[in-house]
Amino acid sequence: MTEDIRNADLVAQGLNKSFGGLQAATDLSVSARRGEIHAVIGPNGAGKTTFVHMLSGFLRPDSGKIKFQGHDITDLSPAARVGRGLARSFQITSVFREFTVLENVVLPVQSRQGHSFRFWRPALNDPTLLEPARALLEEVGLGDRAETVAGHLAHGEQRQLELAIALATRPSFLLLDEPMAGMGPDENRALIDFLGELKTEHGMLLVEHDLDAVFALADRITVLVYGRAVASGSPDEIRKDAQVRNAYLGETQI
Amino acid sequence: MTHWWTPARAVTALVLVLCAAVPYLAPALDEPFYVIVFARIMIWAIAAVSLNLIMGYGGMISFGHAAYLGIGGYAVAILGFHDITSAWVQLPVAIGLSAVVALVFGVICLRTRGIYFIMITLALAQMVYFLSVSAERYGSDDGLNILWRSDFGTRFFDLEDSVVMYYTIFAVLLGCLLVKWRIVMSRFGMVLRASSSNDTRVQAVGVPTFRYRLVAFVIAGVMCGLAGFLQANLERFVSPDMMNWHRSGELILMTVLGGTSTLFGPVVGAVVFLMLSEILSTITIHWHLVFGPFLVLVVLFARGGVMGLLGSRARHD
């Protein structure tokens, strides 16, 4: 266990979070390594999104610590965490709907190049922004949609863009909150392949409802129920775990 | 995109040519009065352009923007009152004071959104308004006359010359339009527009949005302070009425009327707003009864304002 934590990229230790009387995270500890996918599963309302919000800095835990690459980041702002290479996507698609697909990725590219207090040169004439942005769109399969307004994309494409925006910050670690939500089976399969490729260069914490995807991709799985990690282990261990079957897997008939 | 000649751009060109030609046209048409009317319109246009930078592109609906008109104006009047007429003092003071006030106000109000933002900007601006009302030394409600326009210390550039005054305003308007256009298209503008669309996501890609919004707020304040500097010089007079909350409301109306997220919309809005109220008020004393519903109709049915009706696309016109 201690060995695990030492090698881990992202470590959450004893996170607690309550909303009024509701305990959305109870003594939550997870450690995730680079080059691996650590999946977090659990029924609706288990606290998975709350967990991602805490890891990405959008929610402060009531207590507990978060470490990234050996540094305590518990008090860092969301933006500062991205600066260190920890990026996230959103369960509810959060793209810039009025922007073109290209502009959606130009912004994160611009962000990773440093501050944006540059007032005079048009951003969209700047090859140092456009080239990496276009390359990334090709990579995620949105190359031919670059000039489309994001709000006009089909749902599946918006999900791809959601992921592309996070990737465009060139993170070393990705927090993905249900990236497959609402996708068709074909898109689903393509995304599973893509995430598998990403794994070689990125650490990943993957919150996902689609258990086929989770068992296909994950190196480790943590099961959340009512804000508590009721089980954590390899996919095989989780499959066999009786508590998991009762608490979760049985519930969704898998 | 391939059609560079759009109705919106034609109107832009027409308005600018008209502004440039008024000092020659008006006397030729035997209506010299129109020179001052257009000078006033252009000053309002500068203020509306500055408001539009934060409102149209940053989603910050400031209901206190006229405060900076007052600050810029009172900088001229109060320094003049103390016999400091040099523009090289007055202008930096007008700009510096607008910047400092915008910075402080911004730090306070930019922590809020929506209706709270609107109410707090209004409340802060009212503080400045009441400050001017209570300044007995500087005329309170009656305002303060300005004996000498800002003195640039050279006879080649003398604001006392009404033609110089007029074209200075025109040049500042062009300058502000240029600055706004560059800012909106720049990296800074990307952040500003993105944060207005989805602030959370901008933070989630690593940009601490607060400081960018604050800087935009300050730039807009300074631009509007500049309009106040010009207004005081043009009218040779300041009074608390310059920063009455009605003025802030009119600035919002002009911006919406012209087209909120277009570059030139606020200028068109200022022209239409002020010309219409000018014309209507000569026709009937009940002109507000016509004007009010007209504004409501435009807001309801032409969401992009006049420029939107003319087919203008955001940012480019």
Ligand SMILES: Nc1ncnc2c1ncn2[C@@H]1O[C@H](COP(=O)(O)OP(=O)(O)O)[C@@H](O)[C@H]1O
């Ligand atoms: N901002 C909030 N205020 C109050 N309750 C919340 C808030 N966010 C989440 N919750 C509650 O916390 C629990 C966990 O929610 P969430 O993290 O979204 O679960 P999941 O992502 O696993 O479906 C739910 O009961 C939800 O209603």
Ligand SMILES: [Mg+2]
């Ligand atoms: Mg969730």
